[in-house]
Amino acid sequence: MSIPQTRRPAPTLEAVAAEAGVSRSTVSRVVNNSSQVSPEVLATVSAAIEKLNYIPNRAARSLANRQTMAIALVVPEETTRFFGDPYFAAIVHGITMGLQESDYVLNLQLAGATSPSPKTMRYLLGGNVDGALVVSHHSGDHFLSSLDETIPVVFGGRPLRPAEEHSYYIDVDNAAAAAKGVDHLIALGRTRIATIAGPADMPAGIDRTEGWRRSLVAAGLATDLIAYGDFSMVSGARSMRELLDRAPDLDAVFVASDLMATGAVSVLRERGLSIPGDVAVMGFDDSPAAIGGDIQLTTVHQPSIEMGQKMAETLLALLRGETPERVCIMETRIVQRESA
Amino acid sequence: MSIPQTRRPAPTLEAVAAEAGVSRSTVSRVVNNSSQVSPEVLATVSAAIEKLNYIPNRAARSLANRQTMAIALVVPEETTRFFGDPYFAAIVHGITMGLQESDYVLNLQLAGATSPSPKTMRYLLGGNVDGALVVSHHSGDHFLSSLDETIPVVFGGRPLRPAEEHSYYIDVDNAAAAAKGVDHLIALGRTRIATIAGPADMPAGIDRTEGWRRSLVAAGLATDLIAYGDFSMVSGARSMRELLDRAPDLDAVFVASDLMATGAVSVLRERGLSIPGDVAVMGFDDSPAAIGGDIQLTTVHQPSIEMGQKMAETLLALLRGETPERVCIMETRIVQRESA
DNA sequence: CTGAAAGCGCTTACAG
DNA sequence: CTGAAAGCGCTTACAG
Numbered sequence: 001m002s003i004p005q006t007r008r009p010a011p012t013l014e015a016v017a018a019e020a021g022v023s024r025s026t027v028s029r030v031v032n033n034s035s036q037v038s039p040e041v042l043a044t045v046s047a048a049i050e051k052l053n054y055i056p057n058r059a060a061r062s063l064a065n066r067q068t069m070a071i072a073l074v075v076p077e078e079t080t081r082f083f084g085d086p087y088f089a090a091i092v093h094g095i096t097m098g099l100q101e102s103d104y105v106l107n108l109q110l111a112g113a114t115s116p117s118p119k120t121m122r123y124l125l126g127g128n129v130d131g132a133l134v135v136s137h138h139s140g141d142h143f144l145s146s147l148d149e150t151i152p153v154v155f156g157g158r159p160l161r162p163a164e165e166h167s168y169y170i171d172v173d174n175a176a177a178a179a180k181g182v183d184h185l186i187a188l189g190r191t192r193i194a195t196i197a198g199p200a201d202m203p204a205g206i207d208r209t210e211g212w213r214r215s216l217v218a219a220g221l222a223t224d225l226i227a228y229g230d231f232s233m234v235s236g237a238r239s240m241r242e243l244l245d246r247a248p249d250l251d252a253v254f255v256a257s258d259l260m261a262t263g264a265v266s267v268l269r270e271r272g273l274s275i276p277g278d279v280a281v282m283g284f285d286d287s288p289a290a291i292g293g294d295i296q297l298t299t300v301h302q303p304s305i306e307m308g309q310k311m312a313e314t315l316l317a318l319l320r321g322e323t324p325e326r327v328c329i330m331e332t333r334i335v336q337r338e339s340a
Numbered sequence: 341m342s343i344p345q346t347r348r349p350a351p352t353l354e355a356v357a358a359e360a361g362v363s364r365s366t367v368s369r370v371v372n373n374s375s376q377v378s379p380e381v382l383a384t385v386s387a388a389i390e391k392l393n394y395i396p397n398r399a400a401r402s403l404a405n406r407q408t409m410a411i412a413l414v415v416p417e418e419t420t421r422f423f424g425d426p427y428f429a430a431i432v433h434g435i436t437m438g439l440q441e442s443d444y445v446l447n448l449q450l451a452g453a454t455s456p457s458p459k460t461m462r463y464l465l466g467g468n469v470d471g472a473l474v475v476s477h478h479s480g481d482h483f484l485s486s487l488d489e490t491i492p493v494v495f496g497g498r499p500l501r502p503a504e505e506h507s508y509y510i511d512v513d514n515a516a517a518a519a520k521g522v523d524h525l526i527a528l529g530r531t532r533i534a535t536i537a538g539p540a541d542m543p544a545g546i547d548r549t550e551g552w553r554r555s556l557v558a559a560g561l562a563t564d565l566i567a568y569g570d571f572s573m574v575s576g577a578r579s580m581r582e583l584l585d586r587a588p589d590l591d592a593v594f595v596a597s598d599l600m601a602t603g604a605v606s607v608l609r610e611r612g613l614s615i616p617g618d619v620a621v622m623g624f625d626d627s628p629a630a631i632g633g634d635i636q637l638t639t640v641h642q643p644s645i646e647m648g649q650k651m652a653e654t655l656l657a658l659l660r661g662e663t664p665e666r667v668c669i670m671e672t673r674i675v676q677r678e679s680a
Numbered sequence: 681c682t683g684a685a686a687g688c689g690c691t692t693a694c695a696g
Numbered sequence: 697c698t699g700a701a702a703g704c705g706c707t708t709a710c711a712g
Contacts, residue, residue: 010467012705023683028707036681055466059402060705063688068399073448079436083429084628086420093419096450105463108413108448110436123445126395127350233632266634269609288424292573294606352689363699368691376697400689403704681712688707696698 434648
């Protein structure tokens with residue numbers, strides 16, 4: 001753009017064929033590394049490709065074989081939240097790693113927390129991508145069903161019914177993981193254990209709350225201390241204030257995400273309460289947020305990067321026509337640090 | 341994918357033409373809203389498009405008119421940092437807003453802090469996108485020059501020389517903005533003012549440091565207290581510790597990003613220092629990080645969302661063949677909250 | 681193993 | 697204002 005230069009047209013298959021003295025079909029076979037090419041021809045064609053620095057035209061290829069070689073990353077979430085939570089960073093990191101070796105490109109589709117724009121819908125449903133990866137879906141995301149019926153889709157986290165019966169997804173056992181976290185708090189001798197829960201319209205929110213409740217019930221403890229956040233730091237702070245006002249005697253809090261936990265921690269300090277002395281805090285995710293603040297968070301680790309990678313791999317398998325496992329549940333574990 | 345259904349082929353231009361009783365050329369003109377179509381024909385064709393729910397095939401269109409209708413978002417940065425900083429959230433938010441009404445899609449290209457993969461290079465340079473938006477570039481990003489020579493590029497933040505002489509970019513006057521922030525600290529009566537600077541290989545890092553220095557020099561104060569971070573929370577904490585160890589008497593710190601400032605704040609608390617009583621803290625960005633913690637950060641506001649939007653608009657103008665302003669410098673201002 | 685030919689679904693001069 | 701025709705750069709049966 002800046003430095004003027006004569007734009008020589010990019011070499012085509014035709015040019016390579018001429019250079020190598022073979023037909024276009026043959027060059028095409030080489031490019032798509034078909035097995036039925038003789039070694040000698042393969043060599044000369046490869047040389048010609050190299051020499052001309054040939055790069056296949058994506059549009060022409062798509063038109064001919066009806067594949068777009070593009071994958072949509074659909075995020076039914078506000079940009080602010082998407083980028084504000086390190087958890088997403090890890091997922092996307094994993095996704096890009098998983099796509100690294102493939103020829104697919106990733107199209108970012110920020111759908112907004114409500115329903116996506118007509119433009120996004122047309123894009124997704126209009127045959128512009130071969131598959132989709134969806135992350136952070138809410139129960140109101142009905143459009144996802146139509147998506148799921150049109151192209152291969154892999155979800156990050158169990159989709160809500162009725163989609164869950166047939167959808168592909170990667171997840172952890174959120175309820176069990178949360179229960180494990182609360183068990184740890186109980187083992188510490190805590191008896192007044194609150195929770196800052198995630199949204200009640202998201203599986204991760206619902207299931208972690210369920211795990212918290214299950215663990216408390218099993219231990220014969222009260223399950224009245226619950227406040228709902230939206231996974232953001234600010235909502236974590238707000239919820240903590242609310243809980244403290246309601247129950248000044250609480251001695252532990254299980255928080256459904258590390259980011260909310262950092263918000264909770266700041267309120268605890270503000271009130272002059274010691275951690276974990278007065279109140280033990282258990283986070284969830286083991287994202288960078290757990291170790292960024294002034295107190296290292298004890299938390300439930302979930303392998304976010306690996307989950308993203310697995311999402312990509314599963315979709316890639318689906319696109320190859322293979323039949324990968326429909327659901328993949330990954331391991332979680334408690335990472336003990338300072339807060340509990 | 342899930343619910344089996346006979347996949348009826350998507351309607352083509354041909355089908356619409358048949359339905360409307362006109363030629364393909366005419367339908368094409370309507371789709372591309374060419375002015376030379378009679379009102380009646382326009383009406384019937386539109387009806388046919390509506391009836392068949394026709395969506396143009398992107399690949400075919402690209403092949404014919406040599407436009408990809410795709411824009412790359414290039415981030416020469418580690419995923420972790422990209423997603424960890426709310427500043428990027430704002431920029432991308434703005435970019436998606438700016439692209440909303442256009443027909444362009446955004447391709448995410450995480451290039452990694454070092455040079456991009458061959459795959460990314462081939463993608464970017466191989467005619468797969470019509471233009472690129474680049475954010476967070478370092479001085480070592482030489483590949484960006486080749487990009488800039490191949491397709492229209494708009495930078496978020498002044499690119500380093502020699503690119504800056506001809507490149508398009510949106511930025512703030514970082515030096516002046518930083519000086520303004522430090523002036524505020526001086527007006528508060530602070531005399532021992534440190535800085536936690538950004539990377540010395542990034543324009544935003546360099547210029548803000550320069551502004552800090554300029555302001556101190558003008559006031560006849562010492563400029564020896566400087567520590568370098570990488571814009572992350574962790575590096576902010578590390579730098580704060582370092583500064584405190586070197587100069588226990590410092591009474592203010594100008595931090596080149598809010599995220600680093602939150603790290604600094606946690607260290608200040610850890611050492612039992614009051615904010616702003618003992619140490620005043622001035623951040624930069626006015627991102628969500630400034631208000632997420634337990635103390636509301638006084639900071640230098642830059643209009644990140646608007647900057648992203650402006651980036652998108654500038655690139656769109658370039659793609660339309662227009663000649664937008666080559667450089668756009670946006671306003672900053674001090675937002676006074678609790679920390680200074 | 682290799683090539684000739686048709687076709688993917690559009691756009692765009694060129695006539696009229 | 698409208699249509700016939702060529703062409704964009706590939707892939708893919710179909711022959712051989």
